[in-house]
Amino acid sequence: MDFKIVEVFNRSVTIELESEAVFRQQAEFGVYINGEKSLMTDKNVVSVMGLLPDTKYKIGVDAGGELVEKEFVTGHESVLLDVTKFGAVGDGKTSDTAAIQAAICACPADGTVYLPAGQYLTTPIFLKSDMTFWLDEGAVLLGETDRKKYPVLPGMTMSTDEKDEYNLGTWEGNPLDNFASLVTAIDAQNLDIIGPGTIDGNAQNADWWKDAKVKRIAWRPKTLFLCRCRKVRVQGVTVQNSPCWTVHPYYSDDLAFLNLYIHNPSDSPNTDGLDPESCSNVRVLGTVISVGDDCMAIKSGKYYMALKHHKVTENVQIRNCKFERGHGSVTVGSEAAGGVRDVRVSQCEFIGTDRGLRIKTRRGRGERSVLDDILFENIMMEGVHMPFTVNMFYFCDPDGHSDYVQNQAPAPVDEMTPVIGSITGRHISCTGVSSCVLCAVGLPESPIGKLCFEDIKVSFAPEAERVPERPVMMDNFDEMSGRSIYAKNVRELVLSDVEISGAADGEPELVGVERQSVSGLEYV
Structure with a gap:
C-alpha cells in the first residue's frame, strides 16, 4: 500500500x-x-x-x-515557549488570555507556543506570522462566556487618505462589525496550528445561540478566523461548540486543514463547520465535520464585497473527509457574489445530512457570481435526504422573500444576475434517500449551464420512513417524498448509468431543459 x-x-x-x-x-x-x-x-x-x-x-x-x-x-524550531512559564494556569477558571498572548508576542520566527494539558480560559487570542501554535494532548483553549470581554473587529475603516478601505469584521458576506474569534489571525503567513488538543468556543455555556440573528454589540464570532492570511496549516485539532461558523478562512490563500474534528450540536444555529470565503488553494483532507448547519460552505461574499474587493474562491480540494448531520455536506453559496470555481470533492462519506451536493444562489448576487467547474466524485452517501440540489431562488436573506428574488417569471439579465456553469457528479452511491435524488431550479433568464451525473446508484428508504421535505429553500415550491429527478431551467442535462431503486415516480420531470442526454437511466 x-x-x-x-x-x-x-x-x-x-x-x-x-x-x-x-x-x-x-x-x-x-x-x-x-x-x-x-x-x-x-x-x-x-x-x-x-x-x-x-x-x-x-x-x-x-x-x-x-x-x-x-x-x-521535521521542520526547524527556534524555541519552544510554554505558556505556563508566562503565567498561564490552565484550571478552566483563571483568565489565561494575557499569559498566552504574551507568549505569542514574545515568540521569535520559527518558534512554537506550547499549551500543555489543561483548560485555558481565554477571550480571543491573536496569532502572528512565522510561528507554530501547539495544543498538546489534553490542552483545551476554552472561550470566555461574557461577550462584553470580546474585542470587536470593525467591518470597514476608511484609510487616512480616504482612498481605500480596511476590512476586518465580516458577517454573512458583508463587511460588518463582529466579535473577534477565539483564535484570530490577521495578515499572518507561515502559520501552523497543530494538535491534538481542542479549541472550544464554549457557546453552550454562553448566550451566543440565543436570538442568533439579533446583533448585540456586534455580530457573533467564529471560533477560528483567518483574515487575509497566507500559508496557514491546521492539523489534528478538535474545534467545537462554536458561537457561529466554526472555522472561517477569509480572503486567504494556500491553506491546509488536515485531520480536523469539527463538532457542534445539531440544533446550534449557523454553526457551519468550515467556510472558505474568497480564498484560493484550499486543501481539506481527512477531516470529520458534524455540525448544526452546512458542514462546509464555500463562499465569496455578497455584492458589495464582490464589487469593491473582488476575489474568486478557487482551487478547493476536499478529499477523504467525513461529513455528518448538518443541512448540507458540501455547499457552494449562497454568499458567493465573487464567484466560485475549480472545486473538487472526492473520496468522502456524507452521513445523515439533509443535502449532499448543495448549490445555492439568487438574483442580486451579481454577474461576478459565476459558480463553475464543480466536481463531486467517488462519494458514498448514507441517509442523505436529498443528494443533489441546485437552487437559484435561495431565500435566506433579509430580502429573500421579495418579489425580485422569488418571481419565477423571466427578469432582465443585468449586472445583478448570477450564473451557474458546469456541475458534475460521478461514481456516487446513495442509500436511504427520502425526499428526492436531484432537484435543480435555475433562473428562467439565466438557466443552469450543465448538470452531468454519471455512474450514480441510488436506493430510497422505505416509504414509511420518508418525511416529505422541500429540497430547495425557495417560495412556492412543494415538499417532495420519493421523487427521483426534477430539473427546471437547465441548458443541458446529462444522465448516464444512473440506477434509482424505490422511487415513487418512474421518470424524470424536466421543465425548461433545453438539451438532454440520457443513457442508461434505470428505475428499479
Whole structure:
C-alpha cells in the first residue's frame, strides 16, 4: 500500500494513502516511525504527532506484512515557549488570555507556543506570522462566556487618505462589525496550528445561540478566523461548540486543514463547520465535520464585497473527509457574489445530512457570481435526504422573500444576475434517500449551464420512513417524498448509468431543459 507525505510540520507529519477507498480502508493498518509502531488506524489520511523538530525520520505503512517506508525531516524550531512559564494556569477558571498572548508576542520566527494539558480560559487570542501554535494532548483553549470581554473587529475603516478601505469584521458576506474569534489571525503567513488538543468556543455555556440573528454589540464570532492570511496549516485539532461558523478562512490563500474534528450540536444555529470565503488553494483532507448547519460552505461574499474587493474562491480540494448531520455536506453559496470555481470533492462519506451536493444562489448576487467547474466524485452517501440540489431562488436573506428574488417569471439579465456553469457528479452511491435524488431550479433568464451525473446508484428508504421535505429553500415550491429527478431551467442535462431503486415516480420531470442526454437511466 503506497502513500504520499502530504505535509511535514516541526513536530508532526500527515500522510495520505494512495487508494481509491472512500475515507477509510476495510481493515486497520499499522503506521510506523523508525520501524516502531506508532498507531493503528483505518483512515486514508493520518497524522502522527509527538515528533522532534529538525530530525530525520522514516514513516512506514504496514500493508499486509510489507512495510512501505519514506524519509522526511521535521521542520526547524527556534524555541519552544510554554505558556505556563508566562503565567498561564490552565484550571478552566483563571483568565489565561494575557499569559498566552504574551507568549505569542514574545515568540521569535520559527518558534512554537506550547499549551500543555489543561483548560485555558481565554477571550480571543491573536496569532502572528512565522510561528507554530501547539495544543498538546489534553490542552483545551476554552472561550470566555461574557461577550462584553470580546474585542470587536470593525467591518470597514476608511484609510487616512480616504482612498481605500480596511476590512476586518465580516458577517454573512458583508463587511460588518463582529466579535473577534477565539483564535484570530490577521495578515499572518507561515502559520501552523497543530494538535491534538481542542479549541472550544464554549457557546453552550454562553448566550451566543440565543436570538442568533439579533446583533448585540456586534455580530457573533467564529471560533477560528483567518483574515487575509497566507500559508496557514491546521492539523489534528478538535474545534467545537462554536458561537457561529466554526472555522472561517477569509480572503486567504494556500491553506491546509488536515485531520480536523469539527463538532457542534445539531440544533446550534449557523454553526457551519468550515467556510472558505474568497480564498484560493484550499486543501481539506481527512477531516470529520458534524455540525448544526452546512458542514462546509464555500463562499465569496455578497455584492458589495464582490464589487469593491473582488476575489474568486478557487482551487478547493476536499478529499477523504467525513461529513455528518448538518443541512448540507458540501455547499457552494449562497454568499458567493465573487464567484466560485475549480472545486473538487472526492473520496468522502456524507452521513445523515439533509443535502449532499448543495448549490445555492439568487438574483442580486451579481454577474461576478459565476459558480463553475464543480466536481463531486467517488462519494458514498448514507441517509442523505436529498443528494443533489441546485437552487437559484435561495431565500435566506433579509430580502429573500421579495418579489425580485422569488418571481419565477423571466427578469432582465443585468449586472445583478448570477450564473451557474458546469456541475458534475460521478461514481456516487446513495442509500436511504427520502425526499428526492436531484432537484435543480435555475433562473428562467439565466438557466443552469450543465448538470452531468454519471455512474450514480441510488436506493430510497422505505416509504414509511420518508418525511416529505422541500429540497430547495425557495417560495412556492412543494415538499417532495420519493421523487427521483426534477430539473427546471437547465441548458443541458446529462444522465448516464444512473440506477434509482424505490422511487415513487418512474421518470424524470424536466421543465425548461433545453438539451438532454440520457443513457442508461434505470428505475428499479
